[in-house]
Amino acid sequence: MMILMSMGSWLLPISLTVTIAFGIVIIGLSVCWWLILKRTVKTFNTERKRDHHD
Amino acid sequence: MINDFYVIAIVTIWLSIVMTIVTLTGGVIFIFKHLKHTDVANLPKLSRYPKVTVVVPAHNEEIVIQDTVQAILSMNYPDDRLELIVYADNCEDSTADRVRAVAKIPRFANRNFRVIERTGTGGKAGVLNDALKIAKGEYLGVYDADAAPEENALYFLVQKILENPERYAAAFGRNKTRNYQQNFLTRCINLEIVNTQRIQHTGLWQLFKIGRIPGTNFIINKEIVKSIGGWNNGALTEDTAISFSLMGKGKLIALAHRAEAFQQEPETLFAYYNQRKRWARGNYEVILSNLKHLFDGSSWRIKLEVVYYMCTFFWFNTAIIISNLLFLLNIVLETVGIAFPQVHEVVQLGNTLSVLFVINWILMFYLYLLQINIALASDYGQATIKNFLYSLLSYFTYAQLFIVVSLAAVWDIIRDKVTGNRRANWYKTQRF
Structure with missing residues (x-):
């Protein structure tokens, strides 16, 4: 049986760091998603007809 | 092991x-910077209107070609600065006749457009190389036979190039899926296209000023294309190949994000599979032929x-x-x-x-x-x-x-x- 536990000494702290970093970045990007959605929905809904959008 | x-x-x-995450971050920055509304009813005049030859390579496209020709001729660009050449390439249907029929429509009667019935080899790249020899325009525009460019697509492409004509050898716009409501596959393709156009392209342009020529909805400087020997005849993805060639010359391919065109996507798994397999294969070939640039003095973008x-x-x-x-x-x-x-x-x-x-x-x-x-x-x-x-x-x-x-x-x-x-x-x- 091959066990990765022997690699746990470096794999675990690295995985933990990467996971936390991903989590933080993704929370930040989620906020951006919400801001973009809020702004575009407002823009699109307040126009009488669609001309052109960036 | x-x-x-x-x-x-x-x-x-x-x-x-x-x-x-890097690409997405670039895309998000781009979106925030360009959220403002564009008043298309009052677009400013361009400093100049270079002559553009729009080329439409068509192979048995009788179903869609008339709509495409009419959409191109209806674009917001001076009539005398726009030349349209449709290549009916090795067609076995009435593509050429359909194009000629457009000339009989009164509002298009005096427009500068023609159809050339071609029997040569080389596929799309072969057509574009032929067009390169006879085009009168300073820039060559390319639209696929199923493309429906929006009214101001060409205006925005030219506007982008004119920002830095020395550096920008080409400008490309955004493509949108015309038939996305058709079925599950087209819905998914639409998601991919929206993501590619609005995150990948914008992200790479925002962060690295890297652009890639798509198969359609772009203009390119004719003389620069000639100087690199034209399109790679027979390439499966001639657009990827020429993108590398332009970057090799130190030129940029600029994103004109407001230039939009609709296109049709495959509606069956079989059509999708064949299209994507060709793209993947073409990209493999281009990557492998450009692998040497990792170890030579090529630009960092390549x-x-x-x-x-x-x-x-x-x-x-x-x-x-x-x-x-x-x-x-x-x-x-x-x-x-x-x-x-x-x-x-x-x-x-x-x-x-x-x-x-x-x-x-x-x-x-x-x-x-x-x-x-x-x-x-x-x-x-x-x-x-x-x-x-x-x-x-x-x-x-x-x-x-x-x-x-x-x-x-x-x-x-x-x-x-x-x-x-x-x-x-x-x-x-x-x-x-």
């Missing part, structure tokens, strides 16, 4: 996520593009396959282990690592959703609950097709190398 493979696969997936393509098509794909195989093998062995306790899994991570990897997987999945839904949120009419549900489903279905297509393309290349058989005919996407 197997442990090493597993770790390499996991680290590789992390790297692919870092690439996604090196970055080669690394990006290498990672996407070769490295990441292989890692995902290895990771999936190990995952499946583990499940099988674990099941067998219930009946036969002496059988154990191939890889055992231990509790803490297992939990961390599950969290990683959830984050990856969420990043996928985030990327698509940020793209959807920035596009008119796309941020719907329906599209959100499709983005959820597409991860487990449509997104996995990429692996199948990539493997099939590799297989085709190997087969053709062995048999010495390679064709450069028209590879046409079925119209509906």
